[in-house]
Every structure is written in C-alpha cells, then in structure tokens.
Amino acid sequence: MAKIYSASTTAPVNIATLKYWGKRDTKLNLPTNSSISVTLSQDDLRTHTTASASESFTRDILWLNGTEESVTGARTTACLAELRALRKKLEDSNSSLPPLSSYKLHIVSENNFPTAAGLASSAAGFAALIRAIADLYELPQSEEELSRIARQGSGSACRSLYGGYVAWEMGNKEDGSDSRAVQIATEAQWPDMRAAILVVSAKKKETSSTTGMQTTAKTSPLFKYRVEVVVPERFKQMSKAIEKKDFEVFADLTMADSNQFHAVCLDSSPPVFYMNDVSRNVISLVEKLNSLAGRIVAAYTFDAGPNAVLYYLERDESVVLGLLKAALPDLEGWQKKPAVIASVPEGISSEMYDSLKEGVSRIILTGVGPSPQKTGESLVGDDGLPKFSNKSEA
Amino acid sequence: MAKIYSASTTAPVNIATLKYWGKRDTKLNLPTNSSISVTLSQDDLRTHTTASASESFTRDILWLNGTEESVTGARTTACLAELRALRKKLEDSNSSLPPLSSYKLHIVSENNFPTAAGLASSAAGFAALIRAIADLYELPQSEEELSRIARQGSGSACRSLYGGYVAWEMGNKEDGSDSRAVQIATEAQWPDMRAAILVVSAKKKETSSTTGMQTTAKTSPLFKYRVEVVVPERFKQMSKAIEKKDFEVFADLTMADSNQFHAVCLDSSPPVFYMNDVSRNVISLVEKLNSLAGRIVAAYTFDAGPNAVLYYLERDESVVLGLLKAALPDLEGWQKKPAVIASVPEGISSEMYDSLKEGVSRIILTGVGPSPQKTGESLVGDDGLPKFSNKSEA
Secondary structure, three states: OOOEEEEEEEEEOEEEEEOOOOEEEOOOOEEOOOEEEEEEOOOOOEEEEEEEEEOOOOOOEEEEOOEEEOOOOHHHHHHHHHHHHHHHHHHHHOOOOOOHHHOEEEEEEEEOOOHHHOOOOHHHHHHHHHHHHHHHOOOOOOHHHHHHHHHHHOHHHHHHHOOOEEEEEOOOOOOOOOOEEEEEEOOOOOOOEEEEEEEEOOOOOOOOHHHHHHHHHHHOOOHHHHHHHHHHHHHHHHHHHHHOOOHHHHHHHHHHHHHHHHHHHHOOOOOOOOOOHHHHHHHHHHHHHHHHHOOOOEEEEOOOOOOEEEEEEHHHHHHHHHHHHHHOOOOEOHHHOOOOOOOOOOOOOHHHHHOOOOOEEEEEEEEEOOOOEEOOOOOEOOOOOEOOOOOOOO | OOOEEEEEEEEEOEEEEEOOOOEEEOOOOEEOOOEEEEEEOOOOOEEEEEEEEEOOOOOOEEEEOOEEEOOOOHHHHHHHHHHHHHHHHHHHHOOOOOOHHHOEEEEEEEEOOOHHHOOOOHHHHHHHHHHHHHHHOOOOOOHHHHHHHHHHHOHHHHHHHOOOEEEEEOOOOOOOOOOEEEEEEOOOOOOOEEEEEEEEOOOOOOOOHHHHHHHHHHHOOOHHHHHHHHHHHHHHHHHHHHHOOOHHHHHHHHHHHHHHHHHHHHOOOOOOOOOOHHHHHHHHHHHHHHHHHOOOOEEEEOOOOOOEEEEEEHHHHHHHHHHHHHHOOOOEOHHHOOOOOOOOOOOOOHHHHHOOOOOEEEEEEEEEOOOOEEOOOOOEOOOOOEOOOOOOOO
C-alpha cells in the first residue's frame, strides 16, 4: 500500500446569539443577514475528524460515526473542489510536494455527543472537515479564507473555525467572496461565559432548517424588516457588548433575537414551529429568574429545535444551575458539576419548574471555548480504513 | 316601589379574522390598527342583558352571571356617562319623557356559555350592556354611533353591535370620534360561513390581552411594521374578499394574520405566549387538510388564549367536521350535529390528530350570525333584582 498522508483535528459547535435565518443564495449559502455566535468548549461537544490521502485510495469516502456517508452532495463536492484547487496551486509552485490534490480522500469523523440530541452538528462537522483537509494539504490560508469554504458546506460552519465570539459578516458580493467569519473576541478575552444546554425531546420531526428558512424568506411579511432594519442594528450592539464584556446587553439581545427568529418562523406560511411547551416553560423560568434578580443573570436561546441553550457568567453559576438542579435533579449531565446545590430563589413556585420535568432529557454543562485543535489521535488506520467502527453514543 | 323601566337584549361574540392588538390610547381604547371580525350566532354564544332604571334604585348595580360586579371601573363609568348624557339631551328636548338619565341602573347579564372556557366574553358583554341601555333610553343613535361608546368599554365590543362581517376602522382623530365599527357585509349576504370553536384547556394563567398588547406595542421591533405596513394592506384585501365572498383569500389572510399576531407577541420582551402545543397541533392538522385538498377548506385563528376557531363554508362541513370528529369523537358539543360522520382524508395519519385528544375539552359548532336582538325575556324581577341567581354553566 502507498503512503497514507493524514491530519486530524477537533472542531467545536457554535450556538448563535444573533440568528442566521434566510439565504439570499442557496447554492453559495449566502445569508440574508449577518450573525453572531459563541463557540463552545470541545471538552463537551466536538467533532473529531481525520482526513487522509493516498495514491492507493480509489474513491473519496467519508465515514461519519462509523457509517459511510455520501460525499457526492453539492455542498461537500464544492468544499472538496475548492480545497483541492488550493492544494494544486501549492503543488504547481513547489514540485517537491507530494501530489495530494490528485489523491482520493478517506475522511473519518466522529462526534462526542449523541446525534439524537438534535444539537446542530453540521457546523462542527464541516468545520472539522475543512480544517483537517486544510491541515493535510498544508494550506497557508487564514481562518477567514477557510471560513468562506466552510460556509458553502453548512452556513453556520464558517463560525466554528474560530474560538470565542464570532461574527459571520454577510457581505454583499454576488460571488460570496466577502461573506465570511471573523472573530469579535477570543475565548481568553471573555473567558467566564458559561453555557447550559437543556436537551428537550421533540415529539415529531421538525422542519429542516434549510426548508424552514426558505419558507420564511419567501412568505413572512415581517422577515424583510427583520433582516434589513432590526438585525443590522443588533449586530452592532451585540458586537460592542461582547467587546465591552457587557453581559446584560449581550443577554438581552440574545433573548430578543431568539424570540424574533421564532417569531418570523411563526409569521411564515405555513407557519414553522421549533419551540414547544417545554421550551416556553424554560423561557418563562428564565424571565422570572431575571425579573426576581433585578438584573439579567441568564439568557436563553433556541435554534431550529426545542433544545434550550442558556448563557450565563461563571459568577452566577450557583443561582442558575441551582434552580435548574431543583427543577431537574435526576438528569444525565449533573455528574460533571457535583458541587451544584439545588436551590430555588424566593418567588419562584415549584409549579414553574415542575413543568420542565416531563420534557428535558439531559443537561450539557459547558462554556466558551477555542478554535479547532490539531490532534495526534488519528481515526484512520494503517489500512486507510476507520480505526473504530462506532465509538459515538447513540 | 316606583315604576321600573327596562329593556332586554342579547348580543353576540365576534372572533377577529384581522386582529386587534395594540392601543394607541389606553383610556379611549383607540387601536393601533383597524381590524375585521365575524359575528357568531347567538344561538350558541350570547350575552343576555336586561337594563332597568327606576326612581327607587339607590345605586348602579351590575350582576354578571349572578354575581355583583363593580360598575365603578373607568371603562364602565365612561360608557354609562356617555349613554346618560345622550338620554339627558332627549329629555331636555321633550319634557314628557321620564327622567331616566337621573335614575340609577340595575343591570343583569348572563352568558349562555361557560365563562371558564376562555372565550372572549367582554365583547358580547359590553355590546349587550350598551345596546340594552340604549334601548331602555330609546336613543336614536345608530349602531355606528353606539359602537364608539362600546369601544370604550372593551375595544372589540364595538364590532359586536353588528351582525355578519364587521370592520373596526381605527380612525386617526385624537378624541376617538372616528374610531368605530362598520358593517362590511350582512350575515344574509354571506350566510354559509361556519365556525367550530375548539376549547383548549390552558395549564396556566395567561397574560391578559390588555397587558399583552401593551408589552407588544412597547417592545416588539416588528410590531410597528405590522401595524403600519402589513395590516393596512390586509384590511383592504380582506374587506374585498368578504364583499366578493372569496373564501380562499379570506381564509388565507385569516390564518396569516393570526400567525402574525402571535409572532409579534413572541417578538415582545418578555415574550407573550397564548398558543400551546395543542394549538400548534390544530394548525398543523388544518394546514395538512388544506394541502391535501389542494385548496383552502378551513382557516384557523387564535385569540389571546389557546382556543382554536376554525372557519369553513357549509359545503365543506363534512370534510372539516369529519376529521375533527375522528380526532375528538367524545367531545361535548357533537350532539348538536349528530349527522357528522367521522372520516379522515387519505394522507392524514392518526398521529397527527391523536395529539389533539389530550388538550381539547369541548367543541362549539356555530356560524355567522346577526346583530344584537331585542328580547321580551327580562332578567330583572318586579322587585328590581335579578330573577335568577345563576343560570350559567360553570
């Protein structure tokens, strides 16, 4: 067997605080508005990907969580073609480089979180794919340049190439060359941001985000006003709040923008629903908690599904997690923070948090984290095949 | 005891198809946008009110469903003062009239529907109050003029002074003199409009509509665009659809506007929720039904609570009610239509309608109906007190 070249990386999940919803170009994944997200720690949620290339390989193959997945989709094809073209340029200018651009790829990818949890894994997945291949190809391109490629795989993936606090600037060029991610602040600049993910079971299949955002963009009368008037203003305010580490402004905008994203979904025809009664109970509980505290101690945000993500600062961990533990004492996930003591602020009735018990299946305690990380742990064996059939949880 | 003068009327409920949400003047109940509603039949839902006046009465008293209610609230006070002033004018120009304007009022009011059902009863209640007193006072004022008074009691009450299809024109004068209801079409002009109300139990106390609409008007960034841009266009389109009896356009706008009303509630801070998972299941079922039919056979609309109101034409009764009966065979309310046969269109899975069973407690089958009706049945006895302590259902 010919030599196998490989590179491995892990890449993070990001959860938007200013939501991406709507494409102005579906082929290039160009958005109708800029968005902002927090990159979460890879200790808790990550995709681990090894990209390998060899003259012996006969076709491009991708194994995701042990199962072979198609690499012929338009999105994956576009990413691979762009990366190969960049490698080809390098090879053309330096003939001593092995011709990896002409070799087929074996890519092995694994998530360390349950795929059934409905956590947006495509962002971490495409970020890891792009990062691993770029490392394999020893590409000199910056994160910003790679983010343009990742964007074509999955829009929000462009934000997962950075750690910390990340903006996806929508750009305005037709070819998408100015639609890319930039870092607003590193995780070290504002390290005390924590996140708790409440995994809520969905009773029925939700509308895919691609379908949902097209329905909204085409049919919601309020959508145009959101993307043209509301979001540009919020983008400036939230960027500034992050730079100033102003949690209250950041949190207030995060909640308002989650609600407005779901509002334009509801304003669509047919209406698109992602939150359910459990999600709404989480909102009520957080609103009540903030109202009793007289300041914003936690912010909720919901993506295209019923799961809640709460952002809070480390200093408020005991009050935020104390309340959640009182409501949901038996969840998988608490073992990570054995010191949390269940406690309920005066003024919150047990009715309010009892209603959560039915619908929340798991809590994931995490926080802001860094960009994709190189790792020596390869998922590809000497035979060019995945080392492990399926290590991921079901 | 001195002579008791009295007049009795029944007044209808109306359910908005273009929603009233937002006040530009809270004292005068002036709305931020015009609205449209359908007046429902009084056979099924009505308030019955007797207004009586006598020199012997020592104070104004209102009995609602057998319980004495305050008449000193600003809204009721404003209505009574305006009606008395109109009566006083009549008396001043004709000295043979008894001086009813100087007599205290005993008002007895009863609803024929369960107050616990969360059906907006204040519209019917204030419409009946205004109509009964106007009849007692033999006021020559038109419905349009009386609607300005009813509006001050409860905004949407102004629409319950007419039968059929009714518009509340928001007006633009500061004193509210041009904010009044007008009839778009009589019930006879489009008689085949049917309505099915699905009474959904709310687990927790909802935000009152007064509080909710103030929160939205003050905090929702999308609200201004809705009232200034979206609603004026929809108002024209829906008025025209009613005049042309174009059910598809009427129904499409009805659903879109219900969804947009709830969207701006969600866009508020804190967000205001009225629909729950059961409400959303009703929406999904109706959307699926229409999609399978290839035309709009039914429209849903939701007010400030989880109850669904479905509008449909008599010709489609078997398909709409057949599906509801299959989903909810044991509900109170079906006895009114014993001929309805449960039937499910091909393509609708039992999962879709099974989810309704948990949350719907009652169905009310009704349709478009007439304006308030005079009745000889008085609720005030010869002693000036209510004839019946409490005939209403709990």
